[in-house]
Amino acid sequence: MDVFEALYTTRAMRRVRPDPIPMDVQKQILDAAVRAPTGGNMQGWRFILVDDPGLKKKLEPLYQAGLDTLFSTVYSEPLAAAEKNPDAAASIELMKMARSARHLADHFSEVPLFLFACIGNRDTTGGSIFPAVWSAMLAARAHGVGSALTSLLSMYHPKELNALLGIPTAEGWSCAATVSFGYPTGRWGVAPRRPAHEVSGRNGWNGDVGFEVGEPLFEV
Amino acid sequence: MDVFEALYTTRAMRRVRPDPIPMDVQKQILDAAVRAPTGGNMQGWRFILVDDPGLKKKLEPLYQAGLDTLFSTVYSEPLAAAEKNPDAAASIELMKMARSARHLADHFSEVPLFLFACIGNRDTTGGSIFPAVWSAMLAARAHGVGSALTSLLSMYHPKELNALLGIPTAEGWSCAATVSFGYPTGRWGVAPRRPAHEVSGRNGWNGDVGFEVGEPLFEV
Numbered sequence: 001m002d003v004f005e006a007l008y009t010t011r012a013m014r015r016v017r018p019d020p021i022p023m024d025v026q027k028q029i030l031d032a033a034v035r036a037p038t039g040g041n042m043q044g045w046r047f048i049l050v051d052d053p054g055l056k057k058k059l060e061p062l063y064q065a066g067l068d069t070l071f072s073t074v075y076s077e078p079l080a081a082a083e084k085n086p087d088a089a090a091s092i093e094l095m096k097m098a099r100s101a102r103h104l105a106d107h108f109s110e111v112p113l114f115l116f117a118c119i120g121n122r123d124t125t126g127g128s129i130f131p132a133v134w135s136a137m138l139a140a141r142a143h144g145v146g147s148a149l150t151s152l153l154s155m156y157h158p159k160e161l162n163a164l165l166g167i168p169t170a171e172g173w174s175c176a177a178t179v180s181f182g183y184p185t186g187r188w189g190v191a192p193r194r195p196a197h198e199v200s201g202r203n204g205w206n207g208d209v210g211f212e213v214g215e216p217l218f219e220v
Numbered sequence: 221m222d223v224f225e226a227l228y229t230t231r232a233m234r235r236v237r238p239d240p241i242p243m244d245v246q247k248q249i250l251d252a253a254v255r256a257p258t259g260g261n262m263q264g265w266r267f268i269l270v271d272d273p274g275l276k277k278k279l280e281p282l283y284q285a286g287l288d289t290l291f292s293t294v295y296s297e298p299l300a301a302a303e304k305n306p307d308a309a310a311s312i313e314l315m316k317m318a319r320s321a322r323h324l325a326d327h328f329s330e331v332p333l334f335l336f337a338c339i340g341n342r343d344t345t346g347g348s349i350f351p352a353v354w355s356a357m358l359a360a361r362a363h364g365v366g367s368a369l370t371s372l373l374s375m376y377h378p379k380e381l382n383a384l385l386g387i388p389t390a391e392g393w394s395c396a397a398t399v400s401f402g403y404p405t406g407r408w409g410v411a412p413r414r415p416a417h418e419v420s421g422r423n424g425w426n427g428d429v430g431f432e433v434g435e436p437l438f439e440v
Contacts, residue, residue: 003226003362007252007355012261027431030416032227035436036354037369040295041232041317043414052423075260097261126346127353127371127397134256134351135227138358142223149257151347166425177347194263196250203272205386211247216255 001142008218010138011191012097013146014104016182020051021113025143029115029181032139036132044120045129046173047136048165051113055164059153060108062160066152067105071098093192104148104180113181116153116165121172129176137179146184153178190216221362228438230357231411232317233366234324236402240271241333245363249335249401252359256352264340265349266393267356268385271333275384279373280328282380286372287325291318313412324368324400333401336385341392349396357399366404373398410436 030047038044050056071079079098082091104111115136119129137147153161154175167173200209250267258264270276291299299318302311324331335356339349357367373381374395382389420429 001223003221003223003358004252006223007359008255010255010257012257023431027416027433028437030420030429031433031437032224034413034416034419035228035230035411037230037232037357039371040298041313041411043419045419046425047416047420048425048427049420049422049429055423078260093261125350125371125375125396127350127369130347130350131354131357131369133347134354137257137351138223139227149347149351151259151345155345168425176345191255191261193254196247196254196267199254199263199265200250200267200269202269203275205266205268205388207268209250209269211243213247213251217248217251 004218005220006138006141008190008216009188009220010141010147011189012100012148013182013184013186014100014148014180015185016111016146016180017185018110018112019183021140021145021181021183025140025145026113028143029136029139029145033132033136036135038128038132039123042122042128044122045132046118047132048116048118048167049113050116050165053109056109056111056114058164059114059161060105062153062157063108063150064105066156067101069156070152089192101150104150111180111182115179115181116161116175117177117179118167118173119176121174123176126176133177133179140181141188144183145181148180150178150180151176189220190218224438225440226358226361228410228436229408229440230361230367231409232320232368233402233404233406234320234368234400235405236331236366236400237405238330238332239403241360241365241401241403245360245365246333248363249356249359249365253352253356256355258348258352259343262342262348264342265352266338267352268336268338268387269333270336270385273329276329276331276334278384279334279381280325282373282377283328283370284325286376287321289376290372321370331400331402335399335401336381336395337397337399338387338393339396343396346396353397353399360401361408364403365401368400370398370400371396409440410438
C-alpha cells in the first residue's frame with residue numbers, strides 16, 4: 001500500500017468484526033511500531049496485546065464508565081450544542097463520533113485485539129510513544145485492519161487498568177494509550193479536517209503559510 | 221512509496237543539505253499531517269513552518285544551549301558510560317546519536333525548514349499531536365526529505381521560543397515539538413531497535429507475546 005493511502009485513510013474504525021487478527025499481522029504491527037523514534041532512541045516502551053476474552057470482559061465496564069465520564073464532562077457542552085443544532089456539519093461529525101464511541105463501549109469485549117502502549121517515566125511529552133502507536137495503526141491499515149486510539153482507560157481508570165495488566169507502576173511505568181484493532185464493517189475513506197493552511201503559519205503564529213489546500217492531496 | 225518502506229526507514233536525519241524544500245512538498249507534508257487522529261477529532265493544533273534565515277539564526281543559540289543542558293544532565297551518565305566502554309554496541313549507537321545532534325546544533329540555521337507543532341491546553345498526553353508530527357515526517361520521507369524530531373527547544377527554552385514564534389500562551393497554547401527537515405547527506409536505512417517481542421507482552425505485562433522477530437520484517 002502507498003504511504004499516502006495509509007496516512008490519509010487511517011481513520012478511527014470503531015465498528016469492527018470479531019474475526020481474530022492473524023499472528024503474522026500482529027507481529028508486523030509491533031515490528032513496525034518499534035521503528036518509530038524515541039527521545040535519544042531510549043525505547044522506554046512496552047506494548048501489551050490483549051485478546052483474552054476474560055480480560056476484555058474485565059476491561060469493558062471501565063471503558064464504559066470512562067466514556068460516561070467523558071460525555072458528562074469534557075463533551076457535555078459540545079454534545080448539548082450539537083443536539084440543539086443537529087444539521088450543522090460540525091454537529092453531524094460530533095454525533096457520528098459519539099455514536100461510534102458508544103458502539104465501541106457497548107461491544108468492547110467483542111473487539112478481537114487491543115494494544116496498550118506503556119511508557120517509562122522518562123517520556124513526559126508523549127513524543128516517545130505516540131509515533132509508535134500511530135505506526136502500529138498505519139501498519140494495521142496496510143493489512144486491512146481498522147483501529148481506534150483512545151486514552152479513556154488510562155485517563156479515568158489508571159489504577160484498575162494498571163492492576164489488570166500488571167503494569168509495574170512502582171518502577172515508573174504507566175499506560176499512555178489504548179488502541180482497538182479489528183476488520184472494519186464500514187468503508188475506508190479520508191476523514192474531514194480543517195484545511196492545512198487554516199491551521200498553519202510561516203515564520204510566526206499568524207504568518208501566511210504560503211499555500212492553500214483545496215481537496216485533500218490524496219484521493220481514494 | 222510503500223507504507224512499510226516509510227515506516228521502517230524514516231530514521232533521524234540530522235545531517236542535511238541546505239537546499240530548500242519545494243512548496244508542493246511542504247504542502248503535502250502538512251496536508252498529510254492534518255489527517256492524523258486527535259481526541260474527539262478536536263484538531264487543537266497549529267503548525268508553524270520556519271524557513272526565514274533571520275529567525276533560524278535567533279533559534280540556533282537556544283537549540284545549542286538546550287543540547288548542552290541535555291548532555292550535562294539527562295545524558296551525562298549514559299555518555300560517560302559510553303566513553304568508558306566505547307566498543308559496546310549501545311555505546312557506538314549513543315555516541316553516533318550525540319555527534320549527529322551536535323552536528324544539527326552546529327548547523328541549525330543551515331537547515332532549510334523547521335516545523336513547530338503547537339497544541340492547545342486540551343492535549344495533555346501528546347496523543348493529539350504526535351501522530352500528526354510523525355505523519356509529517358513520514359510524508360516527507362516519501363518525498364526523499366529527511367527529518368529529526370526534538371523537544372529540546374520547548375523543554376528548555378519555552379519562553380524564548382514562544383516569544384520568537386508569537387505563540388499565544390495566554391490562550392493555553394504551547395509548542396510540543398520541533399521537526400527539522402532537509403534532504404539528507406547520508407543514506408536511508410532501518411534503524412536498530414530492540415526486537416518487538418522483547419518489549420511486548422500478551423494479556424499482561426509479562427505474558428508471552430506469542431511470536432519472535434528476527435530480522436526486521438522490511439528490507440531495504
